[in-house]
Amino acid sequence: MPPLAQRNLFHDKVRLAVTLTGIVFAVVLIVVELGLFVGFTVTTSGLIDHSGADLWITSKNVPYVEQGVAFSERKLNQVRAVPGVADAQKLVAHWTQWKRHDGGEDSVQIVGFNVDDAMEKPWNLVEGRVEDLKSPDAIILDELYKKKLGVTRVGEVFEIGGHRARVVGFTRGIRSFTTSPYVFTTFKNAQTYTGLREDQTYFILAKLTPGANLEQVRRELLDRVKGVEVFTTAEFSHMTRFYWMFTTGAGVAVLIAAVLGLVVGFVVVAQTIYATTMDHVREFGTLKAMGAPNSYVYKVIMKQAAISAVIGYVLGMIVSVFVVRASQEGGAAILMPMPMAVGMFFLTLAMCIGAALVSINKVTRIDPAMVFKG
Amino acid sequence: MQPAIAVRQLTKTYAEGNTGTVALRGVDLDVYAGELLMLMGPSGSGKTTLLSIMGCILTASSGSIWMAEKEITQLTEKQLPAIRLEHIGFVFQGFNLFPTLTAGENVELMFDLKGLAAKAAKKRAAELLDQVGLGGKCDTFPSDLSGGQKQRVAIARALAGDPGIILADEPTAALDSHTGKNVMEMMSELAHKRGRAVVIVTHDSRVLSFADRIVKIEDGAIAGPGSSLLEPVPAGMLAHNFSQPTVNLA
Incomplete structure:
Protein backbone atom coordinates (compact mmCIF):
# COMPACT_ATOMS: atom_id res chain seq x y z
CA MET A 1 0.00 0.00 0.00
CA PRO A 2 1.39 3.43 -0.86
CA PRO A 3 2.24 5.30 2.35
CA LEU A 4 -1.04 7.20 2.46
CA ALA A 5 -1.48 6.92 6.24
CA GLN A 6 2.06 8.05 7.03
CA ARG A 7 1.90 10.92 4.56
CA ASN A 8 -1.50 12.11 5.76
CA LEU A 9 -0.19 12.04 9.29
CA PHE A 10 3.10 13.83 8.68
CA HIS A 11 1.71 16.23 6.08
CA ASP A 12 0.22 18.58 8.67
CA LYS A 13 2.95 18.86 11.25
CA VAL A 14 1.02 21.18 13.54
CA ARG A 15 -1.87 18.74 13.75
CA LEU A 16 0.56 15.88 14.27
CA ALA A 17 2.14 17.83 17.11
CA VAL A 18 -1.30 18.36 18.68
CA THR A 19 -2.15 14.67 18.31
CA LEU A 20 1.14 13.57 19.81
CA THR A 21 0.86 16.11 22.62
CA GLY A 22 -2.55 14.66 23.45
CA ILE A 23 -1.22 11.12 23.50
CA VAL A 24 1.91 12.03 25.47
CA PHE A 25 -0.21 13.95 27.95
CA ALA A 26 -2.51 10.96 28.37
CA VAL A 27 0.37 8.48 28.67
CA VAL A 28 2.20 10.56 31.27
CA LEU A 29 -0.96 11.27 33.23
CA ILE A 30 -1.98 7.61 33.29
CA VAL A 31 1.55 6.45 34.16
CA VAL A 32 1.79 8.98 36.98
CA GLU A 33 -1.61 8.12 38.41
CA LEU A 34 -1.26 4.36 38.04
CA GLY A 35 2.35 4.64 39.22
CA LEU A 36 1.17 6.53 42.28
CA PHE A 37 -1.45 3.86 42.87
CA VAL A 38 1.14 1.10 42.63
CA GLY A 39 3.56 3.14 44.73
CA PHE A 40 0.96 3.81 47.40
CA THR A 41 -0.12 0.18 47.41
CA VAL A 42 3.42 -1.09 47.84
CA THR A 43 4.14 1.56 50.46
CA THR A 44 1.09 0.81 52.60
CA SER A 45 2.03 -2.81 53.03
CA GLY A 46 5.82 -2.47 52.77
CA LEU A 47 6.36 -3.30 56.44
CA ILE A 48 4.32 -6.50 56.14
CA ASP A 49 5.71 -7.60 52.78
CA HIS A 50 9.32 -7.25 54.02
CA SER A 51 8.72 -9.07 57.29
CA GLY A 52 9.75 -12.51 56.14
CA ALA A 53 7.05 -13.97 58.41
CA ASP A 54 4.48 -16.55 57.34
CA LEU A 55 1.78 -15.56 59.81
CA TRP A 56 0.80 -12.37 61.63
CA ILE A 57 -0.95 -12.76 64.98
CA THR A 58 -2.92 -9.72 66.08
CA SER A 59 -5.54 -8.94 68.67
CA LYS A 60 -9.16 -9.11 67.53
CA GLY A 227 -8.30 -13.64 71.83
CA VAL A 228 -6.21 -13.28 68.71
CA GLU A 229 -6.61 -13.36 64.98
CA VAL A 230 -4.17 -15.07 62.66
CA PHE A 231 -3.50 -13.84 59.14
CA THR A 232 -1.14 -15.00 56.49
CA THR A 233 1.30 -12.31 55.45
CA ALA A 234 -0.49 -12.01 52.09
CA GLU A 235 -3.88 -11.60 53.80
CA PHE A 236 -2.67 -8.96 56.23
CA SER A 237 -0.87 -7.17 53.41
CA HIS A 238 -4.07 -7.17 51.35
CA MET A 239 -6.14 -5.95 54.31
CA THR A 240 -3.77 -3.08 54.90
CA ARG A 241 -3.61 -2.15 51.24
CA PHE A 242 -7.38 -2.35 50.88
CA TYR A 243 -7.90 -0.18 53.93
CA TRP A 244 -5.62 2.61 52.80
CA MET A 245 -6.43 2.47 49.09
CA PHE A 246 -10.17 1.96 49.17
CA THR A 247 -11.63 2.50 52.64
CA THR A 248 -9.94 5.90 52.89
CA GLY A 249 -10.72 6.68 49.22
CA ALA A 250 -7.09 7.59 48.50
CA GLY A 251 -6.67 4.83 45.93
CA VAL A 252 -10.03 5.50 44.35
CA ALA A 253 -9.09 9.14 43.83
CA VAL A 254 -5.84 8.13 42.17
CA LEU A 255 -7.62 5.57 39.99
CA ILE A 256 -10.24 8.12 38.98
CA ALA A 257 -7.44 10.50 37.99
CA ALA A 258 -5.92 7.70 35.86
CA VAL A 259 -9.25 7.09 34.16
CA LEU A 260 -9.61 10.83 33.59
CA GLY A 261 -6.18 10.79 31.95
CA LEU A 262 -7.41 8.06 29.65
CA VAL A 263 -10.59 9.97 28.86
CA VAL A 264 -8.76 13.23 28.21
CA GLY A 265 -6.25 11.43 26.00
CA PHE A 266 -9.04 9.66 24.15
CA VAL A 267 -10.92 12.89 23.52
CA VAL A 268 -7.84 14.79 22.33
CA VAL A 269 -6.73 11.96 20.07
CA ALA A 270 -10.24 11.32 18.77
CA GLN A 271 -10.68 15.01 18.03
CA THR A 272 -7.38 15.35 16.17
CA ILE A 273 -7.72 12.10 14.23
CA TYR A 274 -11.28 13.09 13.34
CA ALA A 275 -10.07 16.49 12.15
CA THR A 276 -7.32 14.83 10.09
CA THR A 277 -9.88 12.46 8.59
CA MET A 278 -12.19 15.34 7.74
CA ASP A 279 -9.29 17.14 6.08
CA HIS A 280 -8.86 14.14 3.83
CA VAL A 281 -12.52 13.23 3.46
CA ARG A 282 -12.53 14.01 -0.25
CA GLU A 283 -9.57 11.69 -0.73
CA PHE A 284 -11.36 8.92 1.12
CA GLY A 285 -14.38 9.59 -1.10
CA THR A 286 -12.11 9.29 -4.14
CA LEU A 287 -10.72 6.02 -2.79
CA LYS A 288 -14.23 4.66 -2.43
CA ALA A 289 -15.17 5.88 -5.90
CA MET A 290 -12.09 4.13 -7.26
CA GLY A 291 -13.47 0.91 -5.89
CA ALA A 292 -11.72 0.68 -2.53
CA PRO A 293 -13.84 -1.28 -0.07
CA ASN A 294 -14.55 0.34 3.29
CA SER A 295 -12.01 -1.99 4.88
CA TYR A 296 -9.23 -0.43 2.78
CA VAL A 297 -10.16 3.04 4.00
CA TYR A 298 -10.39 1.78 7.59
CA LYS A 299 -6.92 0.37 7.25
CA VAL A 300 -5.56 3.79 6.30
CA ILE A 301 -7.23 5.44 9.31
CA MET A 302 -6.22 2.65 11.68
CA LYS A 303 -2.65 2.84 10.46
CA GLN A 304 -2.63 6.58 11.17
CA ALA A 305 -3.92 5.89 14.66
CA ALA A 306 -1.41 3.10 15.26
CA ILE A 307 1.54 5.22 14.10
CA SER A 308 0.35 8.05 16.35
CA ALA A 309 0.05 5.59 19.22
CA VAL A 310 3.57 4.21 18.81
CA ILE A 311 5.22 7.64 18.54
CA GLY A 312 3.07 9.05 21.35
CA TYR A 313 3.82 6.06 23.55
CA VAL A 314 7.59 6.31 23.04
CA LEU A 315 7.61 10.06 23.75
CA GLY A 316 5.22 9.60 26.66
CA MET A 317 7.35 6.89 28.21
CA ILE A 318 10.49 9.02 27.90
CA VAL A 319 8.77 11.79 29.84
CA SER A 320 7.30 9.25 32.27
CA VAL A 321 10.70 7.72 33.06
CA PHE A 322 11.97 11.17 34.01
CA VAL A 323 8.92 11.75 36.20
CA VAL A 324 9.27 8.33 37.83
CA ARG A 325 12.97 8.94 38.53
CA ALA A 326 12.29 12.39 39.91
CA SER A 327 9.66 10.94 42.24
CA GLN A 328 12.24 8.73 43.94
CA GLU A 329 13.57 11.82 45.69
CA GLY A 330 10.13 12.84 46.91
CA GLY A 331 7.73 11.62 49.53
CA ALA A 332 5.35 9.86 47.10
CA ALA A 333 6.84 7.09 45.03
CA ILE A 334 5.64 6.64 41.46
CA LEU A 335 6.43 3.09 40.43
CA MET A 336 6.40 1.76 36.91
CA PRO A 337 6.93 -2.00 36.92
CA MET A 338 7.61 -3.63 33.54
CA PRO A 339 4.13 -5.15 33.18
CA MET A 340 2.68 -1.67 33.62
CA ALA A 341 5.02 -0.22 30.97
CA VAL A 342 4.05 -2.99 28.55
CA GLY A 343 0.38 -2.64 29.46
CA MET A 344 0.60 1.09 28.79
CA PHE A 345 1.63 0.36 25.20
CA PHE A 346 -1.49 -1.68 24.59
CA LEU A 347 -3.63 0.85 26.45
CA THR A 348 -2.23 3.66 24.26
CA LEU A 349 -2.83 1.60 21.15
CA ALA A 350 -6.37 0.81 22.26
CA MET A 351 -6.99 4.47 23.09
CA CYS A 352 -5.84 5.61 19.63
CA ILE A 353 -7.63 2.83 17.76
CA GLY A 354 -10.77 3.54 19.79
CA ALA A 355 -10.46 7.22 18.99
CA ALA A 356 -10.09 6.37 15.29
CA LEU A 357 -13.37 4.47 15.38
CA VAL A 358 -15.15 7.81 15.66
CA SER A 359 -13.60 8.78 12.33
CA ILE A 360 -14.33 5.40 10.80
CA ASN A 361 -17.97 5.86 11.60
CA LYS A 362 -17.88 9.09 9.61
CA VAL A 363 -15.94 7.59 6.71
CA THR A 364 -18.43 4.73 6.42
CA ARG A 365 -21.07 7.33 5.59
CA ILE A 366 -19.04 9.14 2.96
CA ASP A 367 -21.01 9.25 -0.25
CA PRO A 368 -18.52 8.52 -3.04
CA ALA A 369 -20.71 10.65 -5.30
CA MET A 370 -19.14 13.63 -3.54
CA VAL A 371 -16.19 13.27 -5.88
CA PHE A 372 -18.28 14.71 -8.69
CA LYS A 373 -19.01 17.87 -6.77
CA GLY A 374 -16.59 20.46 -8.13
CA MET B 1 -22.47 -5.31 -31.16
CA GLN B 2 -22.97 -5.53 -27.41
CA PRO B 3 -22.79 -2.17 -25.64
CA ALA B 4 -20.14 -1.81 -22.94
CA ILE B 5 -22.80 -0.22 -20.82
CA ALA B 6 -26.55 -0.27 -21.39
CA VAL B 7 -28.96 1.97 -19.51
CA ARG B 8 -32.66 1.12 -19.57
CA GLN B 9 -35.57 3.23 -18.31
CA LEU B 10 -33.41 4.70 -15.61
CA THR B 11 -35.05 7.01 -13.12
CA LYS B 12 -33.66 8.76 -10.08
CA THR B 13 -35.63 10.71 -7.54
CA TYR B 14 -33.90 12.49 -4.68
CA ALA B 15 -35.96 12.52 -1.51
CA GLU B 16 -36.63 16.00 -0.19
CA GLY B 17 -38.93 16.04 2.81
CA ASN B 18 -42.31 14.60 1.87
CA THR B 19 -41.77 15.30 -1.81
CA GLY B 20 -38.98 14.31 -4.15
CA THR B 21 -36.90 15.88 -6.86
CA VAL B 22 -36.84 13.91 -10.06
CA ALA B 23 -33.32 13.95 -11.51
CA LEU B 24 -33.70 11.32 -14.23
CA ARG B 25 -36.86 10.24 -16.03
CA GLY B 26 -36.67 6.98 -17.94
CA VAL B 27 -33.27 7.36 -19.56
CA ASP B 28 -32.17 4.82 -22.19
CA LEU B 29 -28.58 4.87 -23.35
CA ASP B 30 -26.03 2.49 -24.88
CA VAL B 31 -22.32 3.20 -24.87
CA TYR B 32 -20.00 1.05 -26.95
CA ALA B 33 -16.38 0.11 -26.63
CA GLY B 34 -14.20 2.33 -28.79
CA GLU B 35 -16.68 5.16 -28.59
CA LEU B 36 -16.26 8.62 -27.05
CA LEU B 37 -19.66 9.85 -25.94
CA MET B 38 -20.31 13.26 -24.50
CA LEU B 39 -23.18 14.08 -22.18
CA MET B 40 -24.20 17.68 -22.39
CA GLY B 41 -26.92 19.71 -20.83
CA PRO B 42 -27.58 22.67 -18.59
CA SER B 43 -26.78 22.59 -14.87
CA GLY B 44 -29.23 20.43 -12.96
CA SER B 45 -30.28 18.53 -16.05
CA GLY B 46 -29.23 15.21 -14.51
CA LYS B 47 -26.06 14.43 -16.47
CA THR B 48 -23.81 14.05 -13.43
CA THR B 49 -26.48 11.94 -11.74
CA LEU B 50 -26.53 9.71 -14.80
CA LEU B 51 -22.73 9.51 -14.76
CA SER B 52 -22.76 8.64 -11.05
CA ILE B 53 -25.29 5.85 -11.53
CA MET B 54 -23.40 4.52 -14.53
CA GLY B 55 -20.29 4.61 -12.34
CA CYS B 56 -22.00 2.54 -9.63
CA ILE B 57 -21.54 5.19 -7.00
CA LEU B 58 -25.17 6.19 -6.88
CA THR B 59 -28.15 3.87 -6.93
CA ALA B 60 -31.07 4.32 -9.29
CA SER B 61 -34.68 4.63 -8.15
CA SER B 62 -35.79 2.32 -10.95
CA GLY B 63 -34.63 0.99 -14.27
CA SER B 64 -31.54 -1.03 -14.99
CA ILE B 65 -27.92 -0.78 -16.06
CA TRP B 66 -26.11 -3.64 -17.73
CA MET B 67 -22.36 -3.84 -17.70
CA ALA B 68 -20.31 -6.83 -18.87
CA GLU B 69 -23.55 -8.79 -19.15
CA LYS B 70 -24.34 -8.15 -15.53
CA GLU B 71 -27.23 -6.10 -14.27
CA ILE B 72 -25.47 -3.89 -11.78
CA THR B 73 -28.64 -2.24 -10.46
CA GLN B 74 -29.43 -5.55 -8.76
CA LEU B 75 -26.16 -5.60 -6.86
CA THR B 76 -25.86 -4.71 -3.20
CA GLU B 77 -23.83 -1.72 -2.00
CA LYS B 78 -21.13 -4.08 -0.80
CA GLN B 79 -20.76 -5.56 -4.28
CA LEU B 80 -20.53 -2.24 -6.11
CA PRO B 81 -16.93 -1.27 -5.16
CA ALA B 82 -15.69 -4.44 -6.85
CA ILE B 83 -17.59 -3.53 -10.04
CA ARG B 84 -16.08 -0.03 -9.98
CA LEU B 85 -12.64 -1.45 -9.47
CA GLU B 86 -13.02 -4.02 -12.22
CA HIS B 87 -14.79 -2.08 -14.95
CA ILE B 88 -14.71 1.67 -14.41
CA GLY B 89 -12.06 4.36 -14.41
CA PHE B 90 -12.90 7.87 -13.24
CA VAL B 91 -11.45 11.19 -14.31
CA PHE B 92 -12.62 14.15 -12.27
CA GLN B 93 -12.87 17.84 -12.89
CA GLY B 94 -10.82 18.61 -9.78
CA PHE B 95 -8.37 15.76 -10.52
CA ASN B 96 -8.90 14.31 -7.03
CA LEU B 97 -5.29 13.30 -6.65
CA PHE B 98 -3.92 12.48 -3.23
CA PRO B 99 -1.83 15.54 -2.40
CA THR B 100 0.42 13.71 0.06
CA LEU B 101 1.36 11.05 -2.48
CA THR B 102 3.70 11.52 -5.42
CA ALA B 103 2.40 11.16 -8.97
CA GLY B 104 3.79 7.63 -9.06
CA GLU B 105 2.21 6.69 -5.73
CA ASN B 106 -1.15 8.07 -6.87
CA VAL B 107 -1.10 5.61 -9.74
CA GLU B 108 0.34 2.81 -7.55
CA LEU B 109 -2.65 3.20 -5.28
CA MET B 110 -4.94 1.83 -7.99
CA PHE B 111 -2.60 -1.09 -8.58
CA ASP B 112 -2.60 -1.73 -4.85
CA LEU B 113 -6.40 -1.83 -4.87
CA LYS B 114 -6.19 -4.36 -7.65
CA GLY B 115 -3.89 -6.46 -5.49
CA LEU B 116 -0.66 -6.01 -7.41
CA ALA B 117 2.57 -6.45 -5.44
CA ALA B 118 4.32 -3.22 -4.44
CA LYS B 119 7.35 -3.68 -6.67
CA ALA B 120 5.33 -4.52 -9.77
CA ALA B 121 2.92 -1.67 -8.99
CA LYS B 122 5.78 0.79 -8.88
CA LYS B 123 7.09 -0.40 -12.24
CA ARG B 124 3.67 -0.35 -13.89
CA ALA B 125 2.90 3.11 -12.49
CA ALA B 126 6.13 4.46 -13.97
CA GLU B 127 5.22 2.90 -17.32
CA LEU B 128 1.76 4.44 -17.28
CA LEU B 129 3.07 7.87 -16.35
CA ASP B 130 5.55 7.55 -19.17
CA GLN B 131 2.69 6.79 -21.55
CA VAL B 132 0.87 9.98 -20.57
CA GLY B 133 4.04 11.99 -21.05
CA LEU B 134 5.04 12.27 -17.40
CA GLY B 135 7.93 9.86 -17.40
CA GLY B 136 10.16 12.09 -15.32
CA LYS B 137 7.48 13.08 -12.83
CA CYS B 138 7.08 9.87 -10.84
CA ASP B 139 8.45 11.37 -7.64
CA THR B 140 6.79 14.76 -8.04
CA PHE B 141 3.97 15.72 -5.72
CA PRO B 142 0.71 17.02 -7.25
CA SER B 143 1.32 20.47 -5.82
CA ASP B 144 4.36 20.76 -8.08
CA LEU B 145 2.46 19.74 -11.21
CA SER B 146 0.49 21.95 -13.59
CA GLY B 147 -3.26 21.43 -14.05
CA GLY B 148 -2.73 19.49 -17.24
CA GLN B 149 -0.09 17.31 -15.67
CA LYS B 150 -2.38 16.58 -12.74
CA GLN B 151 -5.15 15.51 -15.12
CA ARG B 152 -2.70 13.26 -16.93
CA VAL B 153 -1.79 11.62 -13.64
CA ALA B 154 -5.52 11.16 -13.00
CA ILE B 155 -5.88 9.55 -16.43
CA ALA B 156 -2.92 7.28 -15.75
CA ARG B 157 -4.53 6.34 -12.44
CA ALA B 158 -7.83 5.59 -14.17
CA LEU B 159 -6.01 3.45 -16.69
CA ALA B 160 -4.15 1.57 -13.96
CA GLY B 161 -7.30 -0.36 -13.20
CA ASP B 162 -7.46 -1.42 -16.86
CA PRO B 163 -11.16 -0.57 -17.01
CA GLY B 164 -13.38 -1.05 -20.03
CA ILE B 165 -15.28 2.13 -19.26
CA ILE B 166 -13.87 5.58 -18.54
CA LEU B 167 -16.23 8.09 -16.97
CA ALA B 168 -15.03 11.68 -16.92
CA ASP B 169 -16.72 14.59 -15.25
CA GLU B 170 -15.77 17.91 -16.85
CA PRO B 171 -12.15 16.80 -17.33
CA THR B 172 -11.17 20.04 -19.05
CA ALA B 173 -13.11 22.53 -16.98
CA ALA B 174 -10.16 23.47 -14.81
CA LEU B 175 -7.68 23.60 -17.68
CA ASP B 176 -6.63 26.20 -20.24
CA SER B 177 -7.51 25.53 -23.85
CA HIS B 178 -4.14 24.10 -24.83
CA THR B 179 -3.98 21.75 -21.87
CA GLY B 180 -7.64 20.88 -22.29
CA LYS B 181 -6.99 19.91 -25.85
CA ASN B 182 -4.14 17.73 -24.77
CA VAL B 183 -6.28 15.93 -22.24
CA MET B 184 -9.06 15.42 -24.79
CA GLU B 185 -6.56 13.96 -27.21
CA MET B 186 -5.72 11.40 -24.59
CA MET B 187 -9.35 10.61 -23.95
CA SER B 188 -9.85 10.21 -27.68
CA GLU B 189 -6.87 7.85 -27.85
CA LEU B 190 -8.34 5.81 -25.01
CA ALA B 191 -11.54 5.30 -26.96
CA HIS B 192 -10.21 4.89 -30.45
CA LYS B 193 -6.90 3.16 -29.99
CA ARG B 194 -7.44 1.32 -26.74
CA GLY B 195 -11.06 0.43 -27.31
CA ARG B 196 -12.45 1.91 -24.10
CA ALA B 197 -15.98 3.19 -23.83
CA VAL B 198 -15.45 6.81 -22.81
CA VAL B 199 -18.27 8.92 -21.41
CA ILE B 200 -17.55 12.57 -20.75
CA VAL B 201 -19.85 15.03 -19.03
CA THR B 202 -18.95 18.48 -20.25
CA HIS B 203 -20.07 22.06 -20.67
CA ASP B 204 -16.96 22.85 -22.66
CA SER B 205 -17.98 23.47 -26.27
CA ARG B 206 -14.31 23.48 -27.32
CA VAL B 207 -14.05 19.74 -26.80
CA LEU B 208 -17.11 18.67 -28.76
CA SER B 209 -15.09 17.93 -31.87
CA PHE B 210 -13.62 14.92 -30.09
CA ALA B 211 -17.02 13.31 -29.60
CA ASP B 212 -18.22 10.38 -31.63
CA ARG B 213 -21.64 11.06 -30.26
CA ILE B 214 -23.22 13.82 -28.22
CA VAL B 215 -26.19 13.11 -26.01
CA LYS B 216 -28.07 16.06 -24.63
CA ILE B 217 -29.95 15.82 -21.38
CA GLU B 218 -32.62 18.23 -20.32
CA ASP B 219 -34.82 17.97 -17.25
CA GLY B 220 -33.63 14.45 -16.55
CA ALA B 221 -34.42 13.05 -19.96
CA ILE B 222 -32.50 12.63 -23.16
CA ALA B 223 -33.46 15.51 -25.42
CA GLY B 224 -33.89 15.56 -29.14
CA PRO B 225 -36.22 13.99 -31.63
CA GLY B 226 -37.53 10.76 -30.16
CA SER B 227 -34.80 10.81 -27.52
CA SER B 228 -32.57 9.22 -30.09
CA LEU B 229 -29.69 7.32 -28.58
CA LEU B 230 -27.50 7.73 -31.55
CA GLU B 231 -27.40 11.26 -32.71
CA PRO B 232 -24.05 11.96 -34.32
CA VAL B 233 -23.13 15.61 -34.47
CA PRO B 234 -21.38 16.68 -37.67
CA ALA B 235 -17.97 18.07 -36.80
CA GLY B 236 -18.56 21.13 -38.91
CA MET B 237 -21.42 22.23 -36.68
CA LEU B 238 -19.18 22.47 -33.63
CA ALA B 239 -17.52 25.62 -32.51
CA HIS B 240 -13.86 25.90 -31.46
CA ASN B 241 -12.54 22.68 -32.93
CA PHE B 242 -9.18 21.66 -31.57
CA SER B 243 -6.43 20.69 -33.96
CA GLN B 244 -5.25 17.14 -34.63
CA PRO B 245 -4.39 14.85 -31.72
CA THR B 246 -0.67 14.57 -31.01
CA VAL B 247 -0.43 12.32 -27.97
CA ASN B 248 0.28 8.66 -28.40
CA LEU B 249 -1.02 6.44 -25.62
CA ALA B 250 -0.39 3.20 -27.40
Missing part, protein backbone atom coordinates in the same frame (compact mmCIF):
# COMPACT_ATOMS: atom_id res chain seq x y z
CA ASN A 61 -10.53 -6.72 64.90
CA VAL A 62 -7.29 -5.15 63.77
CA PRO A 63 -8.06 -3.78 60.31
CA TYR A 64 -4.53 -2.85 59.20
CA VAL A 65 -0.96 -2.76 60.47
CA GLU A 66 -1.00 0.79 61.79
CA GLN A 67 -4.05 0.03 63.91
CA GLY A 68 -2.55 -2.69 66.10
CA VAL A 69 -4.00 -3.21 69.59
CA ALA A 70 -1.70 -4.29 72.40
CA PHE A 71 -2.04 -7.77 73.88
CA SER A 72 -0.12 -9.91 76.35
CA GLU A 73 3.32 -10.98 75.27
CA ARG A 74 2.76 -14.27 77.10
CA LYS A 75 0.94 -15.41 73.96
CA LEU A 76 4.38 -15.54 72.33
CA ASN A 77 5.21 -18.75 74.17
CA GLN A 78 1.81 -20.21 73.28
CA VAL A 79 2.49 -19.45 69.65
CA ARG A 80 5.97 -21.01 69.81
CA ALA A 81 4.43 -24.14 71.31
CA VAL A 82 2.14 -24.78 68.34
CA PRO A 83 3.40 -27.59 66.11
CA GLY A 84 4.66 -26.29 62.76
CA VAL A 85 5.84 -22.95 64.17
CA ALA A 86 9.60 -22.71 63.74
CA ASP A 87 10.02 -19.29 65.29
CA ALA A 88 7.92 -16.43 66.63
CA GLN A 89 8.91 -12.86 67.45
CA LYS A 90 7.19 -9.86 68.97
CA LEU A 91 6.73 -6.70 66.96
CA VAL A 92 5.78 -3.17 67.85
CA ALA A 93 4.34 -0.93 65.12
CA HIS A 94 2.79 2.14 66.65
CA TRP A 95 2.64 5.89 66.45
CA THR A 96 4.41 8.23 68.83
CA GLN A 97 5.89 11.75 68.83
CA TRP A 98 9.35 12.82 67.59
CA LYS A 99 10.80 16.03 68.95
CA ARG A 100 13.09 18.00 66.66
CA HIS A 101 16.00 20.17 67.80
CA ASP A 102 14.02 23.28 66.93
CA GLY A 103 11.39 22.24 69.47
CA GLY A 104 8.83 21.22 66.89
CA GLU A 105 7.18 17.78 66.96
CA ASP A 106 6.28 15.24 64.32
CA SER A 107 4.43 11.98 64.42
CA VAL A 108 6.49 8.86 63.65
CA GLN A 109 5.74 5.14 63.48
CA ILE A 110 7.98 3.12 65.72
CA VAL A 111 8.85 -0.34 64.46
CA GLY A 112 10.37 -2.38 67.31
CA PHE A 113 11.75 -5.87 66.74
CA ASN A 114 14.15 -8.43 68.12
CA VAL A 115 17.50 -7.52 66.61
CA ASP A 116 19.11 -10.87 67.48
CA ASP A 117 16.57 -12.94 65.60
CA ALA A 118 14.84 -10.46 63.38
CA MET A 119 12.03 -11.28 61.00
CA GLU A 120 11.05 -7.66 60.60
CA LYS A 121 14.02 -5.37 60.18
CA PRO A 122 14.98 -2.30 58.15
CA TRP A 123 15.99 -2.99 54.53
CA ASN A 124 17.98 -0.99 51.99
CA LEU A 125 20.42 0.27 54.59
CA VAL A 126 22.75 2.91 53.17
CA GLU A 127 24.45 3.86 56.43
CA GLY A 128 24.93 1.84 59.62
CA ARG A 129 24.01 -1.81 60.32
CA VAL A 130 21.01 -3.50 61.89
CA GLU A 131 23.32 -4.72 64.68
CA ASP A 132 24.07 -1.09 65.58
CA LEU A 133 20.57 -0.98 67.04
CA LYS A 134 21.88 -3.07 69.96
CA SER A 135 23.60 0.00 71.37
CA PRO A 136 21.47 2.01 73.85
CA ASP A 137 18.66 4.19 72.46
CA ALA A 138 19.66 3.43 68.88
CA ILE A 139 17.30 4.09 65.99
CA ILE A 140 17.42 3.81 62.18
CA LEU A 141 15.25 5.87 59.87
CA ASP A 142 14.97 6.63 56.17
CA GLU A 143 17.06 9.34 54.59
CA LEU A 144 13.93 10.62 52.79
CA TYR A 145 12.71 12.02 56.11
CA LYS A 146 15.95 13.62 57.31
CA LYS A 147 14.70 17.11 56.58
CA LYS A 148 11.24 16.51 58.00
CA LEU A 149 12.66 15.18 61.26
CA GLY A 150 15.57 17.62 61.37
CA VAL A 151 18.22 14.90 61.13
CA THR A 152 21.50 15.59 59.35
CA ARG A 153 23.82 12.71 60.27
CA VAL A 154 24.42 9.52 62.21
CA GLY A 155 25.08 10.11 65.89
CA GLU A 156 22.58 12.88 66.40
CA VAL A 157 20.37 12.56 69.45
CA PHE A 158 16.62 13.33 69.53
CA GLU A 159 13.65 12.72 71.76
CA ILE A 160 10.96 10.14 70.99
CA GLY A 161 7.98 9.90 73.25
CA GLY A 162 9.95 11.85 75.82
CA HIS A 163 12.91 9.41 75.72
CA ARG A 164 16.41 9.69 74.27
CA ALA A 165 16.97 8.34 70.74
CA ARG A 166 20.25 8.28 68.83
CA VAL A 167 20.44 7.88 65.04
CA VAL A 168 22.76 4.99 64.08
CA GLY A 169 21.85 4.47 60.43
CA PHE A 170 19.77 5.36 57.43
CA THR A 171 17.72 3.36 54.95
CA ARG A 172 16.79 4.40 51.42
CA GLY A 173 13.31 4.31 49.96
CA ILE A 174 11.33 3.03 52.95
CA ARG A 175 8.38 5.31 52.67
CA SER A 176 5.41 5.55 54.91
CA PHE A 177 2.01 5.97 53.31
CA THR A 178 1.01 8.31 56.08
CA THR A 179 2.91 11.46 56.98
CA SER A 180 4.61 9.60 59.86
CA PRO A 181 8.00 8.12 58.93
CA TYR A 182 9.02 4.67 60.15
CA VAL A 183 11.64 4.62 62.93
CA PHE A 184 13.26 1.23 63.45
CA THR A 185 14.55 0.25 66.87
CA THR A 186 14.74 -2.68 69.29
CA PHE A 187 11.56 -4.12 70.74
CA LYS A 188 12.54 -2.88 74.18
CA ASN A 189 13.20 0.68 73.00
CA ALA A 190 9.95 0.60 71.09
CA GLN A 191 8.04 -0.29 74.25
CA THR A 192 9.61 2.70 75.92
CA TYR A 193 8.99 5.11 73.04
CA THR A 194 5.35 4.10 72.58
CA GLY A 195 4.57 3.73 76.25
CA LEU A 196 3.71 0.05 75.81
CA ARG A 197 3.67 -2.00 79.00
CA GLU A 198 6.61 -4.38 79.41
CA ASP A 199 4.42 -7.48 79.19
CA GLN A 200 2.66 -6.41 76.01
CA THR A 201 3.17 -6.47 72.27
CA TYR A 202 1.24 -5.29 69.25
CA PHE A 203 1.96 -8.20 66.94
CA ILE A 204 3.54 -11.63 66.94
CA LEU A 205 5.19 -12.78 63.74
CA ALA A 206 5.53 -16.51 63.13
CA LYS A 207 7.68 -18.48 60.76
CA LEU A 208 6.69 -22.05 59.96
CA THR A 209 8.86 -25.10 59.79
CA PRO A 210 9.62 -26.21 56.21
CA GLY A 211 6.75 -28.35 54.90
CA ALA A 212 4.25 -27.27 57.54
CA ASN A 213 0.68 -26.83 56.37
CA LEU A 214 -0.13 -23.14 56.66
CA GLU A 215 -3.87 -23.58 57.10
CA GLN A 216 -3.43 -26.32 59.66
CA VAL A 217 -0.99 -24.26 61.72
CA ARG A 218 -3.34 -21.31 61.53
CA ARG A 219 -6.24 -23.42 62.82
CA GLU A 220 -4.02 -24.74 65.64
CA LEU A 221 -3.04 -21.21 66.59
CA LEU A 222 -6.65 -20.07 66.69
CA ASP A 223 -7.52 -23.06 68.86
CA ARG A 224 -4.67 -22.73 71.30
CA VAL A 225 -4.12 -18.97 71.52
CA LYS A 226 -7.24 -17.20 72.68
